[in-house]
Amino acid sequence: MTDFIIHFLFSGSITTADGSALVKLGNTTVICGIKAEFAEPPAESNNKGYIVPNVDLPPLCSSRFRPGPPGEEAQAASQFIADVIENSEIIMKEDLCIAHGKLAWVLYCDFICLDYDGNILDACTFALLAALKNVQLPKVTINEETGLAEVDLKQTNPLNIRKHPVATSFAVFDDTILIVDPTAEEEELATGTVTIVMDEEGRLCSVHKPGGSGLTAAKLQDCITRAITRHKEVKKLIDKVIKSIKPK
């Protein structure tokens, strides 16, 4: 396994979004923008809001993607991020509720890949975490008389981020060699990939191995150990960046 390349993280780059982050993992660049809008809570759980991720892999990031509806890779990445959000409980959907049964926040998380050089899942997960930490939601009160929502843009609160999931991807070659943080070339030549998402308590939020050559349980354990180390490194970087942003 090789060490991964130092990455850069910029938070709050999009001023029109409620939260944003730009992540650069080697050459792979992903920008995440979060917009908060109002919606009615779902009928079966009227005290929950929504978080809707969407990963876009446009033709500008790589020649392998064509213009048109999202391809399989973009859809699989979107589903992966949705699973990470749900499994890790990074935000409790109950925190997004404004008024039971009437009004809740829906956070649209849009990921756009600007440069595709492999390892898109790790980049999107980092971008998600950094962008969510950057989100400032205005205070909303429901006017008793009119029943309408009144938004106070001067009073904003950050989101309550409960867990910090970090993804680590590996490329598998012929059941034996594992390379961490693969580039696009390594991914193409690999016989399989594994992505492990861990949170700070050492719990596995997601083990994503979509087919490919087999791995023994021992090799999987090696991946998990590496993922734990990576989590510590990434958490330090994210904390440093968040601290360096001056409050608005």
Added chain:
Amino acid sequence: GGWSSGSPLGPGAGAASWGGRAGSYPALSSSLRTPQSSPGLYGPAEVKISKSCTTSWPPSLLPPGVFEKNREQLIRKTCEAVILGTLHPRTSISIVLQVISDAGALLACCLNAACMGLMDAGLPMKSLFCGVTCALDSTGAITLDPTAKQEKEARAVLTFAISSMERQVLMCTSKGTCSVEELQQCIAAAQRASGAIFQFYRDSVRRKYSKT
């Protein structure tokens, strides 16, 4: 063409219907259930774009969404790992999975059906694979082959595709959180259960050919 299938779909195709339960392991609870899914297998056939393996999942009511596409990708990549793609260049092998009834552990059932379909079609493979679902409840007890109700109430549900060669993990997907030790326990349980499933494959194939 060039292989016989002995199924009503005719030459050049394989069909199998999988209804079964995972083996029960003494220290773990298991449940009796028969999810059914029936695969049709067509190929190798000529295609315009050369893709080694495509899977389609006929939707019941709603058009295929991101969730279905993700599941398709998991099954497709597992099959790609075992099918010897180099034997059939510039061709596509199409696996069509039709869900007849869903009583839980659907992905594992589809994996088993896909493997049996590939066997029935006589396609040479590197190894066989089987799907096993593990549900972890709040106490950390492992339930293999959970019902839909058990899946919903579980803290975590893990689905594995286990290869017949050295019981390696070909595919793994998880829902919910678990600790690292629990993951290893689930993998071990799934590897043990896979033995029973591979035995079932052997028995079915033996039964089929003993009639002719």
